[in-house]
Amino acid sequence: MSLPRTARRAVLTAALVCVSTLTVPSTAQAAPLPPACQEALLETLDKFPVVDFTVPDKAKNTMMGQVLGLSEADQAVFTEVACAAWNTWATQNGQAVATDLDSRYRNAAGPVCNKFARSALATIKKYAPNVPAETREMERVAKMVWRDSTEKLAADATNADCRTAYNAVKAGW
16 A cells, blocks of 8 residues: 555544544565454545535645654554454444534534534544443544644644634543
């Protein structure tokens, strides 16, 4: 799998359901992802068929930077067992998660950054307790990516509403 193609998919996947944080090895790492993780990268977007939910470009790019900067230890949590458990859970729950994301996004006020941040976090909080135990180490990394990304987004925001939105959600779930 080529890094650029899978990395682009990973960012949206992480934004849709940050609890998954299905990432790819950084360019410094040569180890390929286990087959279940490759499947997750290629198919997760299809499992969460959102209609209205949108991830702002700045958020995608910031999360990409965080994902590409993961340490070897953080990358090591993406195991065959963890990704297989994620794939099963996403297949069984993807439509409900997507519906929840879309509904929250449509009902959130303000600019896209606020709609994204608040709807994503609310949906994550709702579904995270039900994600399989085998994915908990991936969830730990997802929380770190979310926290670091939203901190950076808040610090870099020129729009006061976006700064407020990212500060409000940076603590995560």
